[in-house]
Amino acid sequence: MILLDYRDKRPIYEQIVEKLEKLIVSGGLSADEKMPSVRSLGMELSVNPNTIQRAYAQLEQEGYLYTVSGRGNFVAPESEWRDGIKQKVLQEWITATRNARLSGIPLEQLQNTLKDVYEEEKQ
Amino acid sequence: MILLDYRDKRPIYEQIVEKLEKLIVSGGLSADEKMPSVRSLGMELSVNPNTIQRAYAQLEQEGYLYTVSGRGNFVAPESEWRDGIKQKVLQEWITATRNARLSGIPLEQLQNTLKDVYEEEKQ
Amino acid sequence: MILLDYRDKRPIYEQIVEKLEKLIVSGGLSADEKMPSVRSLGMELSVNPNTIQRAYAQLEQEGYLYTVSGRGNFVAPESEWRDGIKQKVLQEWITATRNARLSGIPLEQLQNTLKDVYEEEKQ
Amino acid sequence: MILLDYRDKRPIYEQIVEKLEKLIVSGGLSADEKMPSVRSLGMELSVNPNTIQRAYAQLEQEGYLYTVSGRGNFVAPESEWRDGIKQKVLQEWITATRNARLSGIPLEQLQNTLKDVYEEEKQ
DNA sequence: GTGGTCTAGACCACG
DNA sequence: GTGGTCTAGACCACC
Numbered sequence: 053m054i055l056l057d058y059r060d061k062r063p064i065y066e067q068i069v070e071k072l073e074k075l076i077v078s079g080g081l082s083a084d085e086k087m088p089s090v091r092s093l094g095m096e097l098s099v100n101p102n103t104i105q106r107a108y109a110q111l112e113q114e115g116y117l118y119t120v121s122g123r124g125n126f127v128a129p130e131s132e133w134r135d136g137i138k139q140k141v142l143q144e145w146i147t148a149t150r151n152a153r154l155s156g157i158p159l160e161q162l163q164n165t166l167k168d169v170y171e172e173e174k175q
Numbered sequence: 176m177i178l179l180d181y182r183d184k185r186p187i188y189e190q191i192v193e194k195l196e197k198l199i200v201s202g203g204l205s206a207d208e209k210m211p212s213v214r215s216l217g218m219e220l221s222v223n224p225n226t227i228q229r230a231y232a233q234l235e236q237e238g239y240l241y242t243v244s245g246r247g248n249f250v251a252p253e254s255e256w257r258d259g260i261k262q263k264v265l266q267e268w269i270t271a272t273r274n275a276r277l278s279g280i281p282l283e284q285l286q287n288t289l290k291d292v293y294e295e296e297k298q
Numbered sequence: 299m300i301l302l303d304y305r306d307k308r309p310i311y312e313q314i315v316e317k318l319e320k321l322i323v324s325g326g327l328s329a330d331e332k333m334p335s336v337r338s339l340g341m342e343l344s345v346n347p348n349t350i351q352r353a354y355a356q357l358e359q360e361g362y363l364y365t366v367s368g369r370g371n372f373v374a375p376e377s378e379w380r381d382g383i384k385q386k387v388l389q390e391w392i393t394a395t396r397n398a399r400l401s402g403i404p405l406e407q408l409q410n411t412l413k414d415v416y417e418e419e420k421q
Numbered sequence: 422m423i424l425l426d427y428r429d430k431r432p433i434y435e436q437i438v439e440k441l442e443k444l445i446v447s448g449g450l451s452a453d454e455k456m457p458s459v460r461s462l463g464m465e466l467s468v469n470p471n472t473i474q475r476a477y478a479q480l481e482q483e484g485y486l487y488t489v490s491g492r493g494n495f496v497a498p499e500s501e502w503r504d505g506i507k508q509k510v511l512q513e514w515i516t517a518t519r520n521a522r523l524s525g526i527p528l529e530q531l532q533n534t535l536k537d538v539y540e541e542e543k544q
Numbered sequence: 545g546t547g548g549t550c551t552a553g554a555c556c557a558c559g
Numbered sequence: 560g561t562g563g564t565c566t567a568g569a570c571c572a573c574c
Contacts, residue, residue: 063549078277089561100551105562113482118305122558122561134279141271141278145285148264148271149292154201155264159293162268166289169272170282182487186573223574309558324523346559380525387517387524391531394510394517395538400447401510402503405539408514412535415518416528430557432564458546469566474547491546491573 056097064099068107076116076127077137087117087125179220187222191230199239199250200260210240210248302343310345314353322362322373323383333363333371425466433468437476445485445496446506456486456494 054071056064075081087093090108094101108125111117115133117125152162177194179187198204210216213231217224231248234240238256240248275285300317302310321327333339336354340347354371357363361379363371398408423440425433444450456462459477463470477494480486484502486494521531 065549074277090563091561101562102552103550106549108562119307119562120304121307121309121563123304124561138278138280141274142280142288145268145271145275145280146288146292148268149289150295151264152268153293153295154197155261157261157265157268159289162289163286165265165269166272166282166285169269170276172273172276181489181492184488184490186490188573226574229573311558320523349559352559384524384526387520388526388534391514391517391521391526392534392538394514395535396541397510398514399539399541400443401507403507403511403514405535408535409532411511411515412518412528412531415515416522418519418522434564459548460546470547471567472565475564477547488547490548493546 054097056099065103065107065110068097068099068104069110072107072111073114073116073137076133081127083127083129085127087127089124177220179222188226188229188233191220191222191227192233195230195234196237196239196260199256204250206250206252208250210250212247300343302345311349311352311356314343314345314350315356318353318357319360319362319383322379327373329373329375331373333373335370423466425468434472434476434479437466437468437473438479441476441480442483442485442506445502450496452496452498454496456496458493 054068056067058064060067072081072087081087087108088096090101090104093099094104097104108117108119112119112125115136116128118128119125149162177191179190181187183190195204204210210231211219213224213227216222217227220227231240231242235242235248238259239251241251241255242248272285300314302313304310306313318327327333333354334342336347336350339345340350343350354363354365358365358371361382362374364374364378365371395408423437425436427433429436441450441456450456456477457465459470459473462468463473466473477486477488481488481494484505485497487497488494518531
């Protein structure tokens with residue numbers, strides 16, 4: 053389900069957050085679905101439950117999860133995070149595009165690559 | 176020349192690296208130009224010379240600078256880093272584009288924004 | 299009658315206590331009226347009877363209910379809790395007002411808002 | 422500087438957050454002032470440094486502090502949190518006022534108390 | 545010395 | 560069993 057990279061400079065909890073964000077945004081996890089418990093996911097990833105908890109806490113703070121104490125963590129409905137994620141992702145894309153322009157990558161190349169990436173969708 | 180943001184999460188040396196990268200890529204620093212010494216740049220930015228040294232080391236490792244023992248650090252000719260930077264920037268841009276697709280941002284919106292960003296150039 | 303919010307941070311029994319408090323204080327439940335049994339209210343709210351029992355216990359402890367062994371729980375006459383609730387609510391209001399003063403909210407704004415809130419009553 | 426109440430149901434880190442918020446909002450701590458280190462404040466309050474860190478993290482997330490890794494935590498300028506705190510405090514005050522109305526506290530009493538509280542300021 | 549992360553282990557409230 | 564909090568102790572990056 054999740055593969056950790058211990059050579060990555062980023063902290064473990066942040067890697068987990070990122071993977072779960074993608075899973076939720078891409079629809080791999082549905083609204084109101086129960087997440088694995090902090091203990092079980094900790095076992096599965098060979099990581100301390102506290103670390104999982106930290107990841108879940110951040111996901112809750114960002115609106116991707118909601119917590120029912122004593123019951124578990126659940127995926128929040130899309131309406132809670134849809135707008136926020138789009139804004140954030142678009143901002144990052146614009147920054148990446150500015151960097152590409154500064155590096156002298158021609159507009160045409162990006163236009164073509166853009167189409168290619170959206171073609172991948174059909175796979 | 177360089178403005179540091181101490182509230183930025185990233186380490187100081189990384190900020191310096193990024194600023195100098197942009198200066199070099201954008202042509203603000205020419206090939207074979209002598210960089211300021213670690214001591215003088217340290218003074219100018221009110222930063223420990225060790226920090227500057229670390230930034231220079233990373234820039235050298237990435238091919239932007241070359242060191243002449245006892246003489247100082249110099250900007251490497253464009254041929255040294257042109258391909259590397261383009262490949263890296265393009266890869267990041269593709270990742271950002273994939274994220275945008277996963278978040279449900281329509282192709283048309285990106286195509287329009289892409290043109291807008293390249294229009295900014297003229298300013 | 300009562301709608302529970304499972305995403306609320308507060309424990310379930312505390313939500314039930316709060317709702318019943320408001321019902322009693324606002325006159326929705328009259329003095330000496332019989333409360334539903336812990337079993338039936340538990341069924342109605344899809345909640346463990348133990349949870350209802352805990353809510354009833356707290357309401358009794360605060361003077362809103364009285365228990366007759368083997369008969370059930372009954373709403374206490376207003377005289378039992380009127381003074382306590384007023385004192386508690388007033389104390390919380392004063393604290394909130396002090397916080398508002400510390401945050402620099404001007405006296406006039408609170409005076410106007412105060413009138414507005416008491417105007418809502420007529421709706 | 423800070424007194425903890427171990428009988429309080431709320432977690433320790435939350436008590437610390439609340440106290441420091443009040444200190445900052447009331448001007449007891451000035452912008453860009455250095456906060457005590459997590460270790461020293463931990464010693465002072467006889468609390469684990471991790472607990473202090475959690476409090477600082479939340480204060481940073483709320484915009485009251487900014488962190489310079491390896492240097493310490495510093496009070497953020499007022500502009501960062503002024504609007505947020507006013508909105509939050511006002512909302513809580515309105516809720517407290519509604520509760521007061523529901524409990525049958527007369528408008529005149531609140532109006533008088535309101536003036537009294539703002540008179541305390543002069544002390 | 546500073547903050548940041550992580551672990552192991554413990555206790556508690558909740559349902 | 561679940562999440563939430565806390566401790567003690569450890570290691571790391573940064574400056």
